[in-house]
Amino acid sequence: MEIKENKNYYDAAMRQINGDSLCLSTYQYLKKNEEWVGRYEDFLKGRRSLPLLYDPFFKKIFNPVERRDRLSELVSCLLGQKVTVLEVFPNEDSQFLGVMIIMDMVVLMADGSIANIEIQKISYDFPEERISCYSADLVLRQYKMITGKSEHVVNGSSKPSYKDMRKVHTIILFEDSNKSLISDMDKSLYFHVGKTKFNTGIKIELLQDFVLVSLDTFKKYRYSDIKEGRTEITNYDYDSSQYNDELVSEKMKRDRLKFLSLFVAETPQEIDRLIETFPDLESVRQDINEYLERPGEVLSMFSEALRILDRNTAELMVDRMRDEIVDLKEQNEELTGKIDELEEQNK
Numbered sequence: 001m002e003i004k005e006n007k008n009y010y011d012a013a014m015r016q017i018n019g020d021s022l023c024l025s026t027y028q029y030l031k032k033n034e035e036w037v038g039r040y041e042d043f044l045k046g047r048r049s050l051p052l053l054y055d056p057f058f059k060k061i062f063n064p065v066e067r068r069d070r071l072s073e074l075v076s077c078l079l080g081q082k083v084t085v086l087e088v089f090p091n092e093d094s095q096f097l098g099v100m101i102i103m104d105m106v107v108l109m110a111d112g113s114i115a116n117i118e119i120q121k122i123s124y125d126f127p128e129e130r131i132s133c134y135s136a137d138l139v140l141r142q143y144k145m146i147t148g149k150s151e152h153v154v155n156g157s158s159k160p161s162y163k164d165m166r167k168v169h170t171i172i173l174f175e176d177s178n179k180s181l182i183s184d185m186d187k188s189l190y191f192h193v194g195k196t197k198f199n200t201g202i203k204i205e206l207l208q209d210f211v212l213v214s215l216d217t218f219k220k221y222r223y224s225d226i227k228e229g230r231t232e233i234t235n236y237d238y239d240s241s242q243y244n245d246e247l248v249s250e251k252m253k254r255d256r257l258k259f260l261s262l263f264v265a266e267t268p269q270e271i272d273r274l275i276e277t278f279p280d281l282e283s284v285r286q287d288i289n290e291y292l293e294r295p296g297e298v299l300s301m302f303s304e305a306l307r308i309l310d311r312n313t314a315e316l317m318v319d320r321m322r323d324e325i326v327d328l329k330e331q332n333e334e335l336t337g338k339i340d341e342l343e344e345q346n347k
Helices: 007-018 021-030 034-044 055-061 068-079 128-147 215-221 223-227 246-264 268-277 279-292 295-346
Strands: 085-089 105-109 114-120 168-174 191-194 208-214
Touching: 007 021, 007 034, 007 295, 021 034, 021 295, 034 279, 034 295, 055 279, 055 295, 068 085, 068 105, 068 114, 068 168, 068 208, 068 246, 114 128, 128 168, 128 208, 168 215, 208 215, 215 223, 215 246, 223 246, 223 268, 246 268, 246 279, 268 279, 279 295
Parallel strands: 114 168, 168 208
Antiparallel strands: 085 105, 105 114, 191 208
16 A cells, blocks of 8 residues: 555544544644654655654664564664574663663674664764764673673583674664765765774774764765666675675665665655565555554654654753863963963063
């Protein structure tokens, strides 16, 4: 079933909202933000799809229980290796004492490795230092998992070993890339893979890997071709070190084009066109269609997404004000120094 503009869904949803005090209160909260209430109403009218890159919607479409195969497929195509997601950890379970690190989704895979999937609206809000801290948190999780099994036999020994540690992968999808995510090699490159290498070429493979995806770059330089069905893999579509097994990598490369296209698609009509190229996206469209019949649940998801956005905006404003205060202090100290110097010269 295709999603088409249908005023009946909207009228039925408004009747349900007006007849339920809790839904009405939630709707009034959503109306404080003109953009978000507009997106909700446009979804009910069939004009816009769900904003899948916002936390509540992402976790519904890639639910680790109901849609584990879909989540495993997404992680596999980004990491370039077939993985199976076993479970999702609490996103506020930081391993740094006294520090709250809230991750979007942390998944444990069948081989014991851990991946963190983050979605960022603005790349300036996720600098290099923050990426490093998130990766370090994953290493600590991995280590605590190993030491927590000390009473059991691990790899034939009852004593945990560093050799029992597995890979940790930090995956970040950026909606808005800053200049640090623009490649000097080719500005159309959108898939950035980071691994530690040594200048002498010694073969020591460290645990931490990084996958940074510039969705806006993908949309600007690649998405229009994919909508037209032109999905031939190009040099800037993948990192050669990421896909080692040619037997499975071709499917993974295509899967990655499929999911990234789904993330940047804005309207039901765009998703319809993508299904012509990627028929297995039909299950995603069916999931989205089901929410047209549950407007109250979708309203709660939009409301939750707005609350997260408001919280993140407040935190961003505090961080920027703190940076401004530091800059002002430095400017004041510099100015005070110049005044002292001028006074000495005047004397």
